[in-house]
Amino acid sequence: MSTWIQQAVARGRLTTRFPWAPPNEEEAPITAHAPEVPPPATRTLPLAAPVCPTGAIESEGVRQGACIRCARCLSHGLTPTGPVDLMASSIALLRSPSGLRHEPPSVRSPSPGFRRSLHVFLIDVGSCNACNREALGLANPYYDSQRLGIFFTNSPRHADVLLVVGIPTREMLPSLSRTYEAMPGPKAVVAIGACALEGGIFHGNPHAALPLSDHVPVDAYVPGCPPPPLAILSALWRVMRGPPSREGP
Amino acid sequence: MTRSSWVETSLSEVPKTSHDLSLSYLSPDARLAILTDYTEHRTRVLRGEPLGLDPARFPNQPWLAPAARGLRRCPPDEDVRGYGIFTFPYGPVTGGVPEAVRFDVRTYGERILELTPVTGFKRRGVLAGIAGLPLPDAALRVERMVGNLSAAHVTAFLTAAESARGLPVPERELWTRALALELQRIYNHLHAVARVAESAAQSVGQAQVHALSEEVLRLAGWAFGHRWLFGALLPGGPDRRLEPSDRRTIGTRIARISADFQTLWDLLSHTRIFVDRIQGTSPIPRREAIRWGAVGPTLRASSVGWDDRVHAPIPPYTDLFVAVPQGIDGDALDRIAVRVGEIQSSTLAIEQILDRWPAASGEIPPEPCVEAHRGIARVEGPNGDLIYDVTMQGDRVAGASCRSASEANLPLLALGSRQSVFTDFSFAWESFGFVIAEVDR
Amino acid sequence: MIGTGTGALLASLGLFFAGIPLSLRSRKLSYLACLLGSLALLGTSLEVLAFHPVAPVSWIGPLGTPEGIGLDGLSAFFALVASLVWIATSLFSLAYDTGTSRLLAPTYSLTLGAIALLFLANDAILFLVGWELMTVASYGMILQAPGRPGRTFSAAFIFLAFGEGSTLAIFLALAGLWSVSGTFRFVPLVSTGLVTSGIFLAALVGFGLKMGVAPFHMSEWLPIAHSSAPSNASAVLSATLTLAGTYGLFRILSLLGPSPSWWGAVVLTMGATSALLGALFAAVSEHSKGLPAYSTIENNGLVLVALGVALMARSEGLPVLFAFALYAAFYQALAHAVAKAALFLHAGYIDRTTGTFDLNAIRGRAKEPGSPAFPAFLVAGTSLAAGPPLAGFVSEWMILEALFQSYRFPDPLLRLVGLLAGAAVALAAGLIAAAMVKFLGFGMLWNPRRSAPARMGARALASPILGISAVVAGIGISAPWILAGLGGPAIVFARASVPPPIGGALSIPAGWSIVSGAPFGIISPPGLPLALLFGALVGIGYLWLRGRPRWRRSPPWMAGNPVQVPDESYSAFAFSTGLRLMLRGMFRTREARTTHGPTTWATLQMPGSYDVELEVFDAFKAFYDALERGGLGLSAALKSALMPGRLGQYVAYILVATLIVILYVAIVF
Structure with missing residues (x-):
C-alpha cells in the first residue's frame, strides 16, 4: 500500500536551486519576459511600436512594466529575451514601473529588519487572478519559498511586505491604504504584474486609479503578465537580502 | 420530479x-x-425565430444586473434578526480568500445564520470597455479578464463573435481551443483539490497536489508559450503547430500527472480528517441547484448530469467522448469528487484530441447566429457553463455580455453556508471554485 | 454588665435599627447610621478575633444571666466580613440612593440590622427572629427597584417564597436542636444519630436555599432577585445575605459536632454541582447583574466544597487536611463577599451611566466618559476569575489543593467523590474565568477613559468601590497573615483543638507563603506581586536603557473595510455561543425561528428573512415549573373538594370539628 511518505520519496526533489543556481528553462520560460531587440538594431523599434497594444515599445527600448508579453511584436523584428538570468538581471525587479530593460535595479532602503525572514501579505486590488495564483504558487514544492524564510501570512498585522496584484480599482483604494496602515514597520510594498505597474492591457481604464505609488509607497516593481513565480521570488529575496550573491547558503 | x-x-x-x-x-x-x-x-x-425571453415574465434580478459602479449584495434585502446577532464583515482583504470580495456574515457567534457575498470591489469594466475594438484587441482584453479561466472565456467569446460574423473557423484552431480548455480544466481542478486539502490541514497532500498543478502549468507554458494560455488562442496570434512528437510529449506528461494525481487522491480520500471536514459541508440539494441555476461541477455534484461538452457541444466536442461524473449529495465532498472525476475525463479527452489532431488546416462553418451580427456561445469552463453574447459590427465588437459560472453559483454559496459554522466556510468556498474576477469583470 | 465589647455590639445593633426612623427625616442620615453601625461591628469583631476568639463576648443581662446576644470567634469572623461589605455599600448608597423610592433606606437599614442580629444571636429564637426579619426586609428592598413594577414584583415574590421555604426548614432544624438539648440556647449536642442527621439535612436545605446552591439555585431565583433589585441592595443580598446562609450552616454544624463521613460527601457534592452550574450559567449570561449573581452561586458552591472536604477529613481522622480545608472555606467566604460587593456596586455604576443591564448594549451607550472606578472593576472581576495574586486566586488554589489531597481518604468511595468534585471545580474555574473575561470586556466597552468624571457624585459613587477592591487586593496579597487570624473561628467551629494556621496546617515559615496539607503544595501570595513588580521594574529599566520605543497608533484591522459595516460589533452573546452549542445537551440549547417579511424571490425557496433566538434552559427550572404546576393543581383540587360553596358541607365541617374537640377533651381529662 502506498503511503504519503512513499509518495514523497518517490517523487524526489522538485524544488528549484534558485537563488543558489541559475534557473532552468522550465522554471523561467523565455516567453514570460518582454521581447527586445539587440542594441545595435534599435531602429526596428519604431516599426514595431504600432502593433503594441499597450504602447510599451519606445524608440529607446521596451518599457518592461508596460509589456504584457502578447508576442505581437515578435513578427516585427523583436525577439524574446530569455532565458533570463534572474540572478543578475533587472527583469525580476524594477525601480520604477516604466523601467527599461537595462536600467540597474535597486530597492529602496533594504531594511536590516528583513535579514532572515520575510512575511508576505497578498492584496488583490483588481487582478485577473493569474498574479494571485503565481504569487501563492511560491509556496508549492517547486519553489518552496519557506526554505528561504519567505512566508505568506493571513494578516497584514504580521506582514513585512505587501504584495500588490492587479490594477487598483477605485473601490479598493481605501482598503489598500487601510491595509498598508495596518502593517507594522519596517515594511515594504512590492507591486507585481503589468496591471499593478502601468495598468497592462487595461491602461487608461476609467475604473482604475493609477499609478499605484499615489496610494502607497512602492519599493519594487515586478513586471510580467503574470510574472513567473521565480521573478516574484527573486524580487522578494532581494527585498529581504539586498542583491543576491552567487555563493551557496 | x-x-x-x-x-x-x-x-x-x-x-x-x-x-x-x-x-x-x-x-x-x-x-x-x-x-x-x-x-x-x-x-x-x-x-429564424428570435431568441430571448420576456422580461415581464422573468423580471430582472437586481443583484445579477451589473451596476455601473459600487458594490452588489447577493441576494439583497434579506435579514436575520434576534438577540445578540451581529454582522461580521469578512473581506475584502483577507488571507483566506485571495481575491477582493467581502462576505457579510450575520451570526450570533459560531454559526453562519446568513452569508451575503458583496462583490464589485475589483470591477474593472472590461466588457464595457471592449465595445468598438477590433476583434483581436478585444480578445486580448477578454483573456486577461479572468487569468485562470482565460481559455474558457476567450473560446466562448471568439465562438460567439465568429457566429455573429458568420466566418468559418480553421479546424486546427478549434482543436487547439479544446486542448487549451482541457489543460486549463485540469490545472484549475488540481488547484481546487489542493486548496481544500490545505483548508483541512493536509499539508503533504496539499503540497503534492500543488506540485502537480504546477507541472500542468509548465506543460501549458511549454505547449502554448504561456503558463496561463494568454495569447495562445488569439486570432492572428502565433500559429502553434503541434508536431506529432510534441503531441506525444503532451500526451505522456498529462497521462503521468493524471495517474500521479489518482494515487494522491486515493490517499487523500482515505484520510479520515480530510473526508470528515468536507463531507456534508455546505450541501446543495438537487432541487435547489436546479432552481438557482447552478452550473458546472456544483450542478453535477447535486446529481444533475448536465455538461455543455455533452449536451450543448461546440466543435470539436461534437466528435469527442466526454464522461460526465456526478455526485449525489451535492456537498463539498461531492463537488471535489466531481472535479477529481473530471480530471480523469479531461485526460481522456486530451488523449482523443491529440489522437485525432487534424492534419490539414480545413475550415469549419461557424455556429448559426442568433440575430444578424449577434452570436451566443456557451462553453463548459472549469467551474461551469459560460455564456457569451457578442454583437459585431464588421470587424469590430459592438457589444458583449457574459454570464459567468461564478456569478451563477454565487447564491448557492449563500444558501449552502447557512447554518454551517465559521470553520466550514473555507471548505465551502474552495469547493465551489469561485473566481471573483469573473463576477467583477 | 455591659463591657466595652458588648456595648459596641448593642450600639451597632441600635444604630442599624435607628436607621429606620431616621430615614423619615433624611435618607442620608439613615445610611450614615448604618455606616457607623458597621464600623462598630467591625471594631468589635476585630477585637474578638484578635484577643479572645474562643471565649465569647456575651451580654450579661440585667438579671445577671447571660442573654442571647454575643459574639464568638465564628460569628465574629462572619460579622467582620459583612461589616467590611456594609461600610462600602453604605458609603455607596449615600451617593446612589437618589431615586424616587423613600422605602429603600429603611428596608436597607432593617436588612443590615436583621443580618447583624442573626450573627449576634446566641439562641434559636433570636436567630429565627433575625432570619425572618432579614427575609422580609430584603423582600421589601428588592421591591424598590426602579421601573418594571410587574417583573420586580414577581421576582421579589419568588425570592420571598424561597425565603419562607428556607425559614421552614431552619425552623425544623432548630426545633430538632431543642428537642435534643432541651434549651433554645446554642449549646453543643452530645448525642449523635438519626436526629442529628435529620437536623443536618434540614439545616442544609434551609441554609442551602439562602446560599442559592444547587439544587436550590433554580436558574431564576438568585439572579433575578438580585439583579432586578437596586444595586446597593444587590450587593448586600449577594455578598452578605448568602453569607448569612453560610454562617448559619457553619453554626449548626459547629453545634452538631463530629459527623459521619457521608455528611461531608453530601456537602461536597452539592458544592461541586453548584460551582459547576453557577459557572456554566454565568458563562452564558449577558446581564450585567445576572452574571455576577450566577458567580455568587459558583462561589457559595466553592465554600461548600471546602466545607465538605473539611467534614470528610474530620470523619476520616485527618486533622491537618480538616484544618486546611476549613481555612479555605473561611477564606473563600471572605474573598467572595468583598469582591462580589465591588462588582455589584460597579454594575450599579454601569446602569447609572449607560442605562442598561445588557452587556450587548453597553458599547457606545455611555452618557459620560468612563468610570473612575474601572480599576476596581478589573480587580474585583479578576479576583472572581481567580487571577493571581488576588484573593479569589488564593481561595481557589486552597480549595483545589484540598481536593487534590482527597487521595488521603482511606475510603475509596470518598476518594472518588473528591476526584469528581475536583474535576467539576477545575472546570468551573475555567468557565468562570471565561465569564469574567466577557463581563470585564463587554462591561467596559464604554470609553474607559480616565478623564475627570463629568457628573457630580461620580467620584462619590466610585470611591467606595475603589476602597472595597483595594481590600480585595490587600487580602489577596496578605493572605498568609489573614489566614493566621483564622485559628479562632476554626477552633470554635470544631469545638476541639485544630492544627493552627501557622506552623500547623499551613506551616508557614515566616508568614510569606502558604503550604497546603502536610506539605503538599506551596504558593506565596505576597511574593507573587513582588516578583511581578520586580519583573516590571527590570522591563522598564531595559526599555529605559534602550531608549523610548516609538509608538504608532493604527486603526483596528477590519479586513480592509474602510468604513464600519452597520451593526458589526462583536456581541457579548456571540462570545459564549460556542459554549451554548458545545454543551447543548446540558443547556438544552434550542433555536427558535420565526419568519418575518416576504422572501425576496417569492417563487423560489431560498430561506428569507427570519427572527432567530438561541435559548438555553436549566433542567432545574423544568423541575420547579413542574412543582409549581403540581402545587397549583393540588390546591385547586383541594379547593374544589373542600370548599365547594355548599352550605351543608360547611355545617358538616363544624359538626365534625366540634365532635373532635369534645372527644379530645373527654379523653385527655
Missing part, C-alpha cells in the same frame, strides 16, 4: 418575444430553461 418532466415544464415557460442582450438578467428558472435545451435553441435559430 424527474429530469425530463422538469425540462418540459421549463421549456413551456420559454416565451417567444425578443429581448435584450443579456442572459445574465434572467431569473434562474428562465435561464435554466434556455440553457437546458440546446436543440430547441438551435432549431429556433435555424427557423
Whole structure:
C-alpha cells in the first residue's frame, strides 16, 4: 500500500536551486519576459511600436512594466529575451514601473529588519487572478519559498511586505491604504504584474486609479503578465537580502 | 420530479418575444430553461425565430444586473434578526480568500445564520470597455479578464463573435481551443483539490497536489508559450503547430500527472480528517441547484448530469467522448469528487484530441447566429457553463455580455453556508471554485 | 454588665435599627447610621478575633444571666466580613440612593440590622427572629427597584417564597436542636444519630436555599432577585445575605459536632454541582447583574466544597487536611463577599451611566466618559476569575489543593467523590474565568477613559468601590497573615483543638507563603506581586536603557473595510455561543425561528428573512415549573373538594370539628 511518505520519496526533489543556481528553462520560460531587440538594431523599434497594444515599445527600448508579453511584436523584428538570468538581471525587479530593460535595479532602503525572514501579505486590488495564483504558487514544492524564510501570512498585522496584484480599482483604494496602515514597520510594498505597474492591457481604464505609488509607497516593481513565480521570488529575496550573491547558503 | 418532466415544464415557460442582450438578467428558472435545451435553441435559430425571453415574465434580478459602479449584495434585502446577532464583515482583504470580495456574515457567534457575498470591489469594466475594438484587441482584453479561466472565456467569446460574423473557423484552431480548455480544466481542478486539502490541514497532500498543478502549468507554458494560455488562442496570434512528437510529449506528461494525481487522491480520500471536514459541508440539494441555476461541477455534484461538452457541444466536442461524473449529495465532498472525476475525463479527452489532431488546416462553418451580427456561445469552463453574447459590427465588437459560472453559483454559496459554522466556510468556498474576477469583470 | 465589647455590639445593633426612623427625616442620615453601625461591628469583631476568639463576648443581662446576644470567634469572623461589605455599600448608597423610592433606606437599614442580629444571636429564637426579619426586609428592598413594577414584583415574590421555604426548614432544624438539648440556647449536642442527621439535612436545605446552591439555585431565583433589585441592595443580598446562609450552616454544624463521613460527601457534592452550574450559567449570561449573581452561586458552591472536604477529613481522622480545608472555606467566604460587593456596586455604576443591564448594549451607550472606578472593576472581576495574586486566586488554589489531597481518604468511595468534585471545580474555574473575561470586556466597552468624571457624585459613587477592591487586593496579597487570624473561628467551629494556621496546617515559615496539607503544595501570595513588580521594574529599566520605543497608533484591522459595516460589533452573546452549542445537551440549547417579511424571490425557496433566538434552559427550572404546576393543581383540587360553596358541607365541617374537640377533651381529662 502506498503511503504519503512513499509518495514523497518517490517523487524526489522538485524544488528549484534558485537563488543558489541559475534557473532552468522550465522554471523561467523565455516567453514570460518582454521581447527586445539587440542594441545595435534599435531602429526596428519604431516599426514595431504600432502593433503594441499597450504602447510599451519606445524608440529607446521596451518599457518592461508596460509589456504584457502578447508576442505581437515578435513578427516585427523583436525577439524574446530569455532565458533570463534572474540572478543578475533587472527583469525580476524594477525601480520604477516604466523601467527599461537595462536600467540597474535597486530597492529602496533594504531594511536590516528583513535579514532572515520575510512575511508576505497578498492584496488583490483588481487582478485577473493569474498574479494571485503565481504569487501563492511560491509556496508549492517547486519553489518552496519557506526554505528561504519567505512566508505568506493571513494578516497584514504580521506582514513585512505587501504584495500588490492587479490594477487598483477605485473601490479598493481605501482598503489598500487601510491595509498598508495596518502593517507594522519596517515594511515594504512590492507591486507585481503589468496591471499593478502601468495598468497592462487595461491602461487608461476609467475604473482604475493609477499609478499605484499615489496610494502607497512602492519599493519594487515586478513586471510580467503574470510574472513567473521565480521573478516574484527573486524580487522578494532581494527585498529581504539586498542583491543576491552567487555563493551557496 | 424527474429530469425530463422538469425540462418540459421549463421549456413551456420559454416565451417567444425578443429581448435584450443579456442572459445574465434572467431569473434562474428562465435561464435554466434556455440553457437546458440546446436543440430547441438551435432549431429556433435555424427557423429564424428570435431568441430571448420576456422580461415581464422573468423580471430582472437586481443583484445579477451589473451596476455601473459600487458594490452588489447577493441576494439583497434579506435579514436575520434576534438577540445578540451581529454582522461580521469578512473581506475584502483577507488571507483566506485571495481575491477582493467581502462576505457579510450575520451570526450570533459560531454559526453562519446568513452569508451575503458583496462583490464589485475589483470591477474593472472590461466588457464595457471592449465595445468598438477590433476583434483581436478585444480578445486580448477578454483573456486577461479572468487569468485562470482565460481559455474558457476567450473560446466562448471568439465562438460567439465568429457566429455573429458568420466566418468559418480553421479546424486546427478549434482543436487547439479544446486542448487549451482541457489543460486549463485540469490545472484549475488540481488547484481546487489542493486548496481544500490545505483548508483541512493536509499539508503533504496539499503540497503534492500543488506540485502537480504546477507541472500542468509548465506543460501549458511549454505547449502554448504561456503558463496561463494568454495569447495562445488569439486570432492572428502565433500559429502553434503541434508536431506529432510534441503531441506525444503532451500526451505522456498529462497521462503521468493524471495517474500521479489518482494515487494522491486515493490517499487523500482515505484520510479520515480530510473526508470528515468536507463531507456534508455546505450541501446543495438537487432541487435547489436546479432552481438557482447552478452550473458546472456544483450542478453535477447535486446529481444533475448536465455538461455543455455533452449536451450543448461546440466543435470539436461534437466528435469527442466526454464522461460526465456526478455526485449525489451535492456537498463539498461531492463537488471535489466531481472535479477529481473530471480530471480523469479531461485526460481522456486530451488523449482523443491529440489522437485525432487534424492534419490539414480545413475550415469549419461557424455556429448559426442568433440575430444578424449577434452570436451566443456557451462553453463548459472549469467551474461551469459560460455564456457569451457578442454583437459585431464588421470587424469590430459592438457589444458583449457574459454570464459567468461564478456569478451563477454565487447564491448557492449563500444558501449552502447557512447554518454551517465559521470553520466550514473555507471548505465551502474552495469547493465551489469561485473566481471573483469573473463576477467583477 | 455591659463591657466595652458588648456595648459596641448593642450600639451597632441600635444604630442599624435607628436607621429606620431616621430615614423619615433624611435618607442620608439613615445610611450614615448604618455606616457607623458597621464600623462598630467591625471594631468589635476585630477585637474578638484578635484577643479572645474562643471565649465569647456575651451580654450579661440585667438579671445577671447571660442573654442571647454575643459574639464568638465564628460569628465574629462572619460579622467582620459583612461589616467590611456594609461600610462600602453604605458609603455607596449615600451617593446612589437618589431615586424616587423613600422605602429603600429603611428596608436597607432593617436588612443590615436583621443580618447583624442573626450573627449576634446566641439562641434559636433570636436567630429565627433575625432570619425572618432579614427575609422580609430584603423582600421589601428588592421591591424598590426602579421601573418594571410587574417583573420586580414577581421576582421579589419568588425570592420571598424561597425565603419562607428556607425559614421552614431552619425552623425544623432548630426545633430538632431543642428537642435534643432541651434549651433554645446554642449549646453543643452530645448525642449523635438519626436526629442529628435529620437536623443536618434540614439545616442544609434551609441554609442551602439562602446560599442559592444547587439544587436550590433554580436558574431564576438568585439572579433575578438580585439583579432586578437596586444595586446597593444587590450587593448586600449577594455578598452578605448568602453569607448569612453560610454562617448559619457553619453554626449548626459547629453545634452538631463530629459527623459521619457521608455528611461531608453530601456537602461536597452539592458544592461541586453548584460551582459547576453557577459557572456554566454565568458563562452564558449577558446581564450585567445576572452574571455576577450566577458567580455568587459558583462561589457559595466553592465554600461548600471546602466545607465538605473539611467534614470528610474530620470523619476520616485527618486533622491537618480538616484544618486546611476549613481555612479555605473561611477564606473563600471572605474573598467572595468583598469582591462580589465591588462588582455589584460597579454594575450599579454601569446602569447609572449607560442605562442598561445588557452587556450587548453597553458599547457606545455611555452618557459620560468612563468610570473612575474601572480599576476596581478589573480587580474585583479578576479576583472572581481567580487571577493571581488576588484573593479569589488564593481561595481557589486552597480549595483545589484540598481536593487534590482527597487521595488521603482511606475510603475509596470518598476518594472518588473528591476526584469528581475536583474535576467539576477545575472546570468551573475555567468557565468562570471565561465569564469574567466577557463581563470585564463587554462591561467596559464604554470609553474607559480616565478623564475627570463629568457628573457630580461620580467620584462619590466610585470611591467606595475603589476602597472595597483595594481590600480585595490587600487580602489577596496578605493572605498568609489573614489566614493566621483564622485559628479562632476554626477552633470554635470544631469545638476541639485544630492544627493552627501557622506552623500547623499551613506551616508557614515566616508568614510569606502558604503550604497546603502536610506539605503538599506551596504558593506565596505576597511574593507573587513582588516578583511581578520586580519583573516590571527590570522591563522598564531595559526599555529605559534602550531608549523610548516609538509608538504608532493604527486603526483596528477590519479586513480592509474602510468604513464600519452597520451593526458589526462583536456581541457579548456571540462570545459564549460556542459554549451554548458545545454543551447543548446540558443547556438544552434550542433555536427558535420565526419568519418575518416576504422572501425576496417569492417563487423560489431560498430561506428569507427570519427572527432567530438561541435559548438555553436549566433542567432545574423544568423541575420547579413542574412543582409549581403540581402545587397549583393540588390546591385547586383541594379547593374544589373542600370548599365547594355548599352550605351543608360547611355545617358538616363544624359538626365534625366540634365532635373532635369534645372527644379530645373527654379523653385527655
